Amino acid sequence: MTGQDENGDDGRRAGRRSRALKTAGLVLAGALVLGAGTAGWAFWHLNANIKSVDINNALGDDRPAKAVTTPSPSASASPLPTGSLNILVLGSDSRSGEGNQELGGGSSAGARSDTAMVVHIDAGRSKATVVSIPRDTLVTRPSCPLSSGGSTEVAYGTMFNSAYAIGGPVCAVKTVETITDVRMDHFIEIDFSGFAKLVDALGGVTVTTDEDIDDEDSHLTLEAGTHHLDGRTALAVARTRHGIGDGSDLGRIGLQQKLVKALLEQISSTDLLTDPAKLYKVADAVTGSLTTDTGLDSLSELMSLGESLKGLSAGEVKTVTMPVVTAASDVNRVVADEPEAGELWESLR
Missing domain, CATH: 1.20.5 (Single alpha-helices involved in coiled-coils or other helix-helix interfaces)
Structure with a gap:
């Protein structure tokens, strides 16, 4: 039993x-x-x-030549992309969407390229140069194809940011390629809402300002010193111009370049891979307000680009502004300062 x-x-x-x-x-x-x-x-x-625009199809072959890079012996063994890249990055003041309206986007009839930077990444993907183009620069805007058919007229001595306003990303890319003779391999645009959400998703950014800022237009009052900014305040810093320096776009560009460095440092110091929820929040903030060319319009393509840049640190990113001088025709406008501007663009080809 x-x-x-x-x-x-x-x-x-x-x-x-x-x-x-x-x-x-x-x-x-x-x-x-x-x-x-x-x-x-x-x-x-x-x-x-992710939204996209087929830049290559719209512009055809009438463009600067692509950079030719000799592959390194180990390149074939690596699945990651190699070779130099030039990416036109635009920050737009679109009023599209409730988030952008709350943050003070442009008129409901359209948008302007509030910020324009050419990001040159070297062949080793370990160094980068960010060149800001002042929006007040007077340029020759080329004839640009329109999505509705037809094309725009060539415009002489017109503001650089009018290219985006009249012909969208396609005309912005063509105008940049015309004034630089540098092929833009990719195009990325992020709007106000996306920038603010990205900063918040990262937990804010730390920026040091050299002078007091008091700008009624951007509703920003900030004492000189080091500040940890949330998304809304960081956006106000990126947009302010009348409260600093001589009130020109050049003072604003200096602040924008500081923000770029601050974002890179915040991303590098945040271990997103160990926090899936935070990683998703950051990814959603970026992709939700992103427009790219068709070569970067999928998550896998963006991830591949990001993976190829894992060796790029904030310390290896150089920020400069296209050399300019005051325009003879208008003291509130600037023109490219030659030959310095041409030499800068040549170094990126």
Whole structure:
């Protein structure tokens, strides 16, 4: 009897362990399915966020030549992209969407390129030069194709940021390529809302200002010194111009370049891979307000670009402004200072 009781208890315990293991297995399987489904939904959502413009098809072959890079012996062994890149990055003041309206976007009839930077990444993907183009620069705007058909007229001595206003990203890219003779491999645009959300998703950025700022237009009052800024305040710093220096775009560009460095430093100091929720929040902030060319209009392509830049630190990013002088025709406008401007662009080809 004792032996039978023991065997019976062992059998019941084995049965309970079997049922427990089966239940645990079902729970684990369900969690894996749920996790895979959530990850799949997140990827789909982030991918669907990205808007794109087919720059290459719109502009055709009448463009500067692409940079030719001799592959290194180890390049074939690496799946990551190699070679230098020139990327036109625009910050637009679009009023599209409730978030942009709340942050003071442009007129509802359109948008302007409030910020324009050419980002040159060297062939080793370990150094970069960011060149700001003042929006008040007088340029020759080329004829640009329009999405509705036809094309714009050539305009002489017109403000640089009018290119985006009249012909969108396509005309902005063509104008930059015309004045620089540098091929833009990619185009990226982020609007007000996206910039502010990105800063907030990263937990803010730390910036040091050299002078007091008091600008009624951007609603910004900030004493000189080091400040940790949230998204709304960081955007106000990026937009302010009348409260600093001589009130020109050049003072604002200096602040924008500080913000670029601050963002890079914040990203590098934040271990996003160990915090999936924060990583998703950052990715959603970026992709939700992003417009790119068709070569970067998927999450996988953006991730590939990001992975190829993992060796690029904030300390290896140089920020400069296209050399300019006051325009003879208008003291409130500038023109490229030659030959210095031409020499700068030549160094990026």
